Amino acid sequence: MAKLNFYRQTRQDGGSRTGLEINNVLRLMNFVPGTGDPDPALAWYVDVRCDGNGVPAEKEPARLWLLQNAPRFQDGLHRIAEELQRGIDDDIYPVQRVMLNPPAESTVKLVCSAMRREEARDIAQKIEMMKSEWDGLVNRLNESDVNGA
Numbered sequence: 001m002a003k004l005n006f007y008r009q010t011r012q013d014g015g016s017r018t019g020l021e022i023n024n025v026l027r028l029m030n031f032v033p034g035t036g037d038p039d040p041a042l043a044w045y046v047d048v049r050c051d052g053n054g055v056p057a058e059k060e061p062a063r064l065w066l067l068q069n070a071p072r073f074q075d076g077l078h079r080i081a082e083e084l085q086r087g088i089d090d091d092i093y094p095v096q097r098v099m100l101n102p103p104a105e106s107t108v109k110l111v112c113s114a115m116r117r118e119e120a121r122d123i124a125q126k127i128e129m130m131k132s133e134w135d136g137l138v139n140r141l142n143e144s145d146v147n148g149a
Contacts, residue, residue: 002057006066008130008137009045013038018137020062027059028141044114044123046130048073054105059143066138069103076100077131080110084124 005021013034020028056062066073076099084095094113102108112127114120130137 001051001053002055002062004050004055004062006048006050006138007045008126010043010126011039012041012043015040018141020059020066020141022057022059022062026146028063028143029145030137030140030142031145042115044119044126045112046077046127047109047111048076049109049111050102050106052102052106054103063138063141065103067135070134070138072099072101072103073108074131074134076102076108076110077127077134080112081124081127081131084112084127 003023006019007021008016008018010016011034013036015034015038016032018030019026056065076097079100080095080097083097094111096109096111099108099110112123114123119126
């Protein structure tokens with residue numbers, strides 16, 4: 001049984017990182033630097049945490065699985081974004097929801113948080129953006145960013 005985490009995070013300097021961890025090991029990543037003075041502190045993040053017998057344990061099969069099941073993940077992201085648009089108590093971060101219609105033989109938990117009130121007000125928009133950019137985010141993941149090349 002594999003554990004997979006596909007994540008998107010933005011730093012205080014505007015830099016963004018998208019990554020794919022399998023069994024707690026970073027396998028693929030994409031990093032876009034921010035502008036101005038570097039500040040690696042996170043502004044917000046969204047994790048798509050998957051586990052189960054249906055979850056691939058290798059990076060390229062995992063990428064393909066994320067793409068093949070994109071509509072399911074996008075629906076889950078849309079549902080949590082809708083909930084957050086209606087408002088949520090700031091004391092409940094990180095927000096965690098089990099996805100209602102996960103891929104076969106898997107359980108998926110969506111986890112998100114914003115570090116400051118300003119980002120918290122816009123977290124639903126960030127999640128919707130992740131939903132709409134899903135295929136591009138998955139396809140831009142590469143091994144060279146992980147290895148520092």
